[in-house]
Amino acid sequence: MHSTSTLARRTPSTAPDFIVDLAQVGPEDAALVGGKAFNLGALLRNGFDVPRGFCVTTEAFRYAYAACGDELALPRSLREAVVAAWRRAGLGVAAVRSSAAEEDGQESSWAGVFPTALPVSDEDGLIAAVEACFRALHGPGAELYRRLRNCGRQPPAMAVLVQGLVDARAAGILFTANPVTGARDEIVVNAVPGLGEPLASGRLSGDVFVASLQGKVKTATVSAKPFMLTLEGEVALLPKEAERPAVTDDEVAALAQLALKVEALFGCPQDIEFAIVGDRIQLLQARPITGPTEGAAIGVGEAERYLDHARATLSNCVDALQTQGRLRGGDVIFSNGNVGELLPTPTPMSFGLFRAIFASRGGAIVAGRRILGYRLEEDATEALYESICGQVYFNVEIDADTFNIGLPVDVESILSSIAEQPDRANYPEFGLYCQGLSLGDAVARHGAVEGRRRHAVIWRFHAAMVESGRAIRRRYPDDIEPQLRLCLEAARPNELSAGNLDLLAAFYQRLDYLKNFACVWFVVAARLAFFFADMVRWRLEHHLGDASLAVPLLQGLGGSIITRQALDLENLAQGSMTRDAFLRKYGHSSSNELEIALPRLEDDPGAIERLLHDLAVSGRRPNKEFREQQRRRRAIQTDLRRQLTIAGVGAVEARALFSDLRLAQTFLALRETIKYYYTGQYRALRGILLEINRRLGWEDGDVFHLEPAEIGCCFRSREALIPLVFRRRRERKIAALLAGQRRVPPVVFASDMRAIGASTEGPQTKHLTGMPVAPGSAAGRVRVLDDSAFPPSSWKEMRGDEIIVARSANLGLAPLLRVVVGLVVEVGGVLAHAACQARESGIPAVVLAGATCILRDGMAISIDGGTGRIEILDEQAGVS
Numbered sequence: 001m002h003s004t005s006t007l008a009r010r011t012p013s014t015a016p017d018f019i020v021d022l023a024q025v026g027p028e029d030a031a032l033v034g035g036k037a038f039n040l041g042a043l044l045r046n047g048f049d050v051p052r053g054f055c056v057t058t059e060a061f062r063y064a065y066a067a068c069g070d071e072l073a074l075p076r077s078l079r080e081a082v083v084a085a086w087r088r089a090g091l092g093v094a095a096v097r098s099s100a101a102e103e104d105g106q107e108s109s110w111a112g113v114f115p116t117a118l119p120v121s122d123e124d125g126l127i128a129a130v131e132a133c134f135r136a137l138h139g140p141g142a143e144l145y146r147r148l149r150n151c152g153r154q155p156p157a158m159a160v161l162v163q164g165l166v167d168a169r170a171a172g173i174l175f176t177a178n179p180v181t182g183a184r185d186e187i188v189v190n191a192v193p194g195l196g197e198p199l200a201s202g203r204l205s206g207d208v209f210v211a212s213l214q215g216k217v218k219t220a221t222v223s224a225k226p227f228m229l230t231l232e233g234e235v236a237l238l239p240k241e242a243e244r245p246a247v248t249d250d251e252v253a254a255l256a257q258l259a260l261k262v263e264a265l266f267g268c269p270q271d272i273e274f275a276i277v278g279d280r281i282q283l284l285q286a287r288p289i290t291g292p293t294e295g296a297a298i299g300v301g302e303a304e305r306y307l308d309h310a311r312a313t314l315s316n317c318v319d320a321l322q323t324q325g326r327l328r329g330g331d332v333i334f335s336n337g338n339v340g341e342l343l344p345t346p347t348p349m350s351f352g353l354f355r356a357i358f359a360s361r362g363g364a365i366v367a368g369r370r371i372l373g374y375r376l377e378e379d380a381t382e383a384l385y386e387s388i389c390g391q392v393y394f395n396v397e398i399d400a401d402t403f404n405i406g407l408p409v410d411v412e413s414i415l416s417s418i419a420e421q422p423d424r425a426n427y428p429e430f431g432l433y434c435q436g437l438s439l440g441d442a443v444a445r446h447g448a449v450e451g452r453r454r455h456a457v458i459w460r461f462h463a464a465m466v467e468s469g470r471a472i473r474r475r476y477p478d479d480i481e482p483q484l485r486l487c488l489e490a491a492r493p494n495e496l497s498a499g500n501l502d503l504l505a506a507f508y509q510r511l512d513y514l515k516n517f518a519c520v521w522f523v524v525a526a527r528l529a530f531f532f533a534d535m536v537r538w539r540l541e542h543h544l545g546d547a548s549l550a551v552p553l554l555q556g557l558g559g560s561i562i563t564r565q566a567l568d569l570e571n572l573a574q575g576s577m578t579r580d581a582f583l584r585k586y587g588h589s590s591s592n593e594l595e596i597a598l599p600r601l602e603d604d605p606g607a608i609e610r611l612l613h614d615l616a617v618s619g620r621r622p623n624k625e626f627r628e629q630q631r632r633r634r635a636i637q638t639d640l641r642r643q644l645t646i647a648g649v650g651a652v653e654a655r656a657l658f659s660d661l662r663l664a665q666t667f668l669a670l671r672e673t674i675k676y677y678y679t680g681q682y683r684a685l686r687g688i689l690l691e692i693n694r695r696l697g698w699e700d701g702d703v704f705h706l707e708p709a710e711i712g713c714c715f716r717s718r719e720a721l722i723p724l725v726f727r728r729r730r731e732r733k734i735a736a737l738l739a740g741q742r743r744v745p746p747v748v749f750a751s752d753m754r755a756i757g758a759s760t761e762g763p764q765t766k767h768l769t770g771m772p773v774a775p776g777s778a779a780g781r782v783r784v785l786d787d788s789a790f791p792p793s794s795w796k797e798m799r800g801d802e803i804i805v806a807r808s809a810n811l812g813l814a815p816l817l818r819v820v821v822g823l824v825v826e827v828g829g830v831l832a833h834a835a836c837q838a839r840e841s842g843i844p845a846v847v848l849a850g851a852t853c854i855l856r857d858g859m860a861i862s863i864d865g866g867t868g869r870i871e872i873l874d875e876q877a878g879v880s
Contacts (some may be wrong), residue, residue: 017032017057017059017060018056018057018059018060018063018078018081018082019054019055019056019057019060019081019082019085020032020033020037020054020055020057021054021055022037022040022041022044022050022052022053022054022055022161022163023041023044023052024041025037025038025040025041025042025044025045025055026041026045027042027717028716028717029041030716030717030718031058031157031716031718032057032058032059032159033055033057033058033099033159033161034055034058034098034099034100034157034158034159034161035099035100035287036097036098036099036100036161036285036287037055037099037159037161038099039266039285039286039287040053040161040163040283040284040285040286042265042266043262043265043283043286046265048258048261048262048283049280049281049282049283050282050283050284051163051164051165051166051275051282051284052089052091052163052164053089053091053094053161053162053163053164054085054089054162055099055159055160055161055162056082056085056130056159056160056162057159058157058158058159060078060081060082060159061134061137061157061158061159061160062157063075063078064078064134065134072131072134072135073131074127074130074131074134079127082126082127082130083123083126083127085162086123086126086162089162089164091162091163091164091165092121092164093119093120093121093164093165093231094118094119094120094121094126094162094163094164094165095116095117095118095119095120095162095163095164095165096116096117096118096120096126096129096130096133096160096161096162096163097116097117097133097160097161097163098116098133098136098137098158098159098160098161099158099159099160099161100137100157100158100159116197116200117129117132117133118165118195118197119165119231120162120165126162129160130160130162133158133160134158134160136158137157137158163284165195165231166275166277166282167230167231167277168194168195168196168275168276168277169193169194169276169277169278170191170192170193170194170246170247170251170275170276171191171192171194171195171196171199171273171274171275171276171284172189172190172191172192172196172199172206172246172247172273172274173189173190173191173196173199173200173271173272173273173274174187174188174189174190174255174258174259174270174271174272174273174274175187175188175189175190175259175269175270175271175272175289176259176260176262176263176269176270176272176289177269177289178210184269184298184301184302185212185213185300185301185302186210186211186212186213186218187210187211187212187213187215187252187255187256187259187260188208188209188210188211189207189208189209189211189247189252189255189256190206190207190208190209191206191207191209191246191247192204192206192207192225192228192246193225193228193237193241193244193246194228194229194230194235195228195229195230195231195275196273196274196275196284197229198227198228198229200273204223204225204227205223206223206225206246207220207221207222207223207225207245207246207247208220208221208223209221209245209247209252211252211253211256212256213256213260213301214253214256215252215253215254215255215256215257216253217249217252220245222243222244222245224242224243225237225241225242225243225246226242247276251276251281254281255274255281258274258281258283259272262283262286266286266288267724267726267727268288268289268724268726268727268730269288269289269726270286270287270288270289271285271286271287271288271289272285272286273285273286288722288726298733298734298737302734303734303737303738303757304757306389306731306734306738307389307738307743307756307757310388310389310756310757311753311754311756311757314334314386314388314748314750314753314756315750315753317383317386318332318750321383321395326383326398327395327397327398328397328411329397329411329412329415330412330415331415331419331749331750331751332395332397332749332750332751333395333396333397333415333418333419333425333747333748333749333750334386334388334393334394334395334396334747334748334750335393335394335396335418335425335426335428335746335747335748336388336391336392336393336394336746336747336827337425337426337427337428337746337747337827337828337829338394338426338427338827338828338829338832339354339385339392339393339394340391340392340393340746340807340808340826340827340828341808341825341827341828341832341834342354342392342592342594342808343392343592343594343595344391344592344739344807344808344827345390345391345732345735345736345739345807346390346392346594346595347595347596347597347704347705347732348704348705348706348707348728348732349596349597349689349703349704349705349706349707349708350594350595350596350597350704351385351387351392351707352706352707352708352709353511353514353594353596353682353685353708354385354392354594355385356511356515356708356709357511357514357515357519358381358385358515358519358523359381359382359384359385360381360382360515361378361379361382362378363381363515364514364515364516364519364520364522364523365380365381365384365402365523366378366380366381367516367520367523368519368520368521368522368523368524368527369402369523369527371468371520371524372464372465372468372524372527372528373405373461373464373465373468374402374403374404374405375404375405375406376402376404380398380401380402381398381402383395383398384398384399384402388744388748388756389735389738389739389743389744389756389757390731390732390734390735390736390738390739390744391735391739391744393748396414396415396418396425396428397411397414397415399428400414400428400433403429403433403435405457405458405461406457406461407454407457407458410434414428414432414433417432418432418747419749422746422747423771425746425747426746426771426827426828426829426847427530427829427830427832429530429531429534430530430533430534430537430829430830431534431537434458435458435531435534435535435538436458436462436534436535436538436539436542437454437455437458438455438542439451439452439455442454442455442458443455462535465528465531465532466659466660466663468528469528469532469663469666469667470663472524472525472528473663473666476670480521481677483517484518484521484674484677484678485677486513487513487514487518487677487678487679487680487681488588488677488680489680489684490588490683490684490687491506491683491684491685491687491688491691495684495688496687496688496691500695500715503688503691503692503695504692504711504712504715506688507685507688507689507692507708507711508708508712510681510684510685510688511685511708513681514678514681518674518677518678518681519678521674522671522674522675522678525667525670525671525674526667526671528663528667529664529667529668529670529671532660532661532663532664532667533550533554533664533668535660535664536550536553536554536657536660536661536664537550539653539656539657539660540657543644543647543649543653543657544643544644544647549636549640550830551773551774551775551830551839552632552633552636552775552839553633553636553637553640553661553665554664554665554668554836554839555629555633555774555836555839555840556626556629556630556631556632556633556839556840557633557665557668557669557840558630558669559666559669559670559673560668560669560670560672560673560840561672561673561676561677562672562673562675562676562814562837563626563669563672563814563837563840565585565586565589565676565814565815566622566814566815566817566818566837566840566841567622567623567626568582568585568586569582569611569612569615569622569815569818570615570621570622570623570818571623572608572612573612573615573616579608582608583601583602583608586601587600587601587602587683588600588601588602588679588680588682588683589601589676589679591785592808593675593679593682594679594682596682596685596686596689596704597701597704600683600686611815611816611819614816614819615815615818615819617799617800617819618800618818618819618820619800620818620819622818622841625818625841625842626840626842628842629839629840629842637658637661641654644657668836672836672837689703689704689711690703692711692714695715696714696715696718698722698725702725702729705724705725705728705729705732706721706724706725710724738757739807740852740853741759741853742849742850742853743756743757743758743759744756744757745758746826746827746849766871766872766873766875767869767870767871767872768848768854768869768870768871768872769867769868769869769870770824770846770847770848770849770851770868770870771829771846771847771848771868772845772846772864772865772866772867772868773828773829773830773832773834773835773838773845773846773847773865774823774835774838774839774843774844774845774865775839775844775865775866776822776842776843776844776864776865776866777844777862777863777864777865777866778803778821778822778843778844778862778863779801779821779860779861779862779863779873780801780802780803780820780821780822780860780861781799781801781802781803781858781859781860781861782802782803782805782855782856782857782858782859782860782861783802783803783804783805783820783857784805784806784852784855784856784857785804785805785806785807785852800819800821801821802820802821803820803821803822803823803824803861803863804816804817804820804822804823804824805824805825805851805852805855806823806824806825806826806851806852807825807826807827807851807852808825808826808827808828808834814837814840814841817837817838817840817841817843818841820843821843822843822844822845822863822865823838823843823844823845823846824845824846824847824848824851824855824863824870825845825846825847825848825851826847826848826849826850826851826852827847828847829847832847835847838865843865844863844864844865844866845863845865846863846864846865846868846869846870847868848868848870855870855872859872859873859874859875860872860873860874861873
């Protein structure tokens with residue numbers, strides 16, 4: 001692969017940026033040279049064989065337009081610059097083609113809308129061809145296409161590509177996905193003898209070859225070709241020549257190999273024009289395929305390539321971390337046990353925001369944990385989160401290291417425990433990481449001297465956490481919460497009407513507020529909640545030999561705005577709260593607030609009516625039920641005092657247990673309240689992103705397939721980002737398919753990468769066992785959750801006996817948990833948001849891997865939230 005060029009990048013200073021050598025087109029030149037030339041420049045930079053040429057830029061177009069208006073005759077200085085470039089290039093015979101800023105994108109190719117002139121062999125013909133391209137930008141055909149495609153949001157501009165015309169033996173078009181069926185495991189070649197213009201213009205249909213990705217021809221359709229176009233003009237073909245295939249099977253194989261390399265470069269299926277000159281294949285154009293390929297069915301081969309890439313990417317990540325000395329365990333383990341609840345199959349923007357807020361250098365986790373006395377370096381969490389096949393995972397070893405209180409973290413013991421029992425990777429800070437330790441256990445494990453030292457460090461830290469918790473509890477109402485309320489402000493009109501740079505600045509300012517303030521306090525509250533909840537578990541186990549009371553002691557908790565939302569829904573139904581007041585308070589909620597691509601409650605006019613209907617059908621009374629839950633919890637607490645006395649637990653130890661319990665109860669509720677506040681900022685971020693999407697002229701939601709860092713260059717690199725967006729949309733579809741097939745395990749071991757993508761067989765029994773996370777039992781009909789709306793608009797009318805089955809359940813679904821009888825989720829734990837809200841709602845909940853595949857809509861099942869047992873009563877997925 002090679003190309004030669006004799007033209008300097010720029011012409012003399014009399015015509016700045018009017019002419020750019022094709023070989024010198026850079027990554028930032030999309031707006032300057034237009035879509036067609038930009039893509040060819042990328043091919044050249046990456047070593048592909050492209051005929052040499054130059055580009056008359058959009059700056060030249062604007063100069064000509066300012067000088068001549070709609071007539072668009074080239075001013076003398078510009079004509080001289082174009083002619084000088086032609087002479088220096090020494091092309092002899094050329095093709096002159098449009099390269100508009102709008103051209104060759106994923107959503108609209110503009111194929112055939114703008115003119116191509118060939119062969120051009122003299123200076124007068126060159127000037128006429130350039131002027132024709134310039135005039136075509138606002139021609140009737142272009143304006144109609146622009147209007148139909150809704151492409152008029154950005155001022156259009158035209159560049160012109162002047163490229164040497166090769167003496168092709170054969171030429172044609174190459175598709176890296178079948179443009180008719182959308183199949184991603186097929187290469188399609190459409191070819192004619194000679195130059196390709198008769199094929200592009202439709203004068204010849206050409207031969208069509210459908211090949212495998214390895215280049216083996218599956219089908220060949222050879223058409224009659226009465227003539228071929230050469231540099232000298234049309235040449236008639238004899239009947240025998242007319243019926244001969246334009247390319248051989250070997251050439252199809254070579255084209256297929258080349259096509260995959262081009263697709264890999266641009267990251268999405270490509271429509272490629274080629275010419276065969278002697279034994280060389282030269283590329284004349286490459287652009288994303290427009291049409292149905294993104295929505296096409298995912299083939300086995302495409303999914304396997306995706307999995308191979310995912311395994312290789314993760315392996316490289318592990319190797320790098322080990323080389324840097326960041327990992328020291330015998331194996332490397334990733335779990336999606338808690339983050340999977342927050343972000344199931346997130347868009348790149350949602351995952352990017354989450355990682356930037358919580359895990360970037362000096363992010364919310366580091367800042368929040370430091371407030372509480374944990375010892376973390378600034379970069380301690382940069383490698384904490386990984387996306388594996390579109391699902392979010394945390395690195396267990398790096399996570400464990402963030403719990404450093406001045407004692408060595410026993411990484412090998414933690415990893416070994418998970419290897420023996422993978423479920424222990426689910427919220428490992430609750431039961432797996434050592435946060436409570438008796439003196440006897442400490443001495444038995446570490447010897448007398450080291451045991452006493454460790455025991456002292458652990459309980460000094462506990463005392464500091466108690467003091468921190470009490471101080472923050474006092475400080476919260478008057479200091480922290482008033483500032484958190486700022487998160488609930490929607491994007492302001494002056495932000496949304498600002499210029500592009502100010503709009504981007506508003507996005508990053510709000511992101512910084514989450515990272516440096518709101519989410520820092522969320523981390524603080526969550527860490528205090530989990531720490532003291534685990535201490536309650538440890539004390540119950542230590543004093544009574546049974547920690548089963550830990551869960552019922554942590555329900556019926558006041559102080560959570562999320563719990564208040566469910567109770568306010570009943571108030572709305574009874575007329576003691578207005579619809580406007582409900583929306584003002586909860587309009588920013590969603591089925592998953594952290595998935596920024598999802599609409600908010602206020603975006604769906606029918607959502608509240610569906611919620612009220614479901615509440616009425618259920619017959620439940622959330623306010624009365626909540627008061628009863630509080631009564632039961634207080635009764636359990638009273639009985640616990642009796643049990644401690646019987647067990648001979650002293651007054652000091654009993655007071656310590658109840659002190660930890662009060663702090664756990666306070667901060668579990670506060671954790672959800674702070675999340676209510678900080679996810680309000682997502683509404684404003686979403687508004688800004690939607691405005692950016694509108695200004696870019698992209699299809700709805702495309703901007704959510706960028707990452708936060710990429711937003712900063714989206715206006716100057718719009719065309720370059722389009723293929724990236726296309727690829728990520730397709731990858732997210734593959735990720736969702738694999739997740740639905742349960743081919744991505746909840747716990748991933750680096751020592752067994754082949755488990756990623758391995759097929760799983762569903763259980764053949766009617767009796768299933770998962771993890772119990774909210775007590776109680778219930779029987780009802782399965783409703784598999786569609787999390788694309790809030791509440792799911794696809795649900796049929798409810799009967800009042802539904803059991804929600806979902807991949808995860810986030811805070812936005814709290815009102816729904818007040819109108820169903822049970823919950824089954826695929827990811828979560830005892831302290832997960834879903835489990836907490838299930839307990840607050842008084843319904844049983846179980847975590848069962850693969851639940852959405854095993855349990856089908858309409859099945860009758862029973863669940864026991866105390867044991868984790870699920871029984872399929874009726875396998876028929878009937879109509880509820």
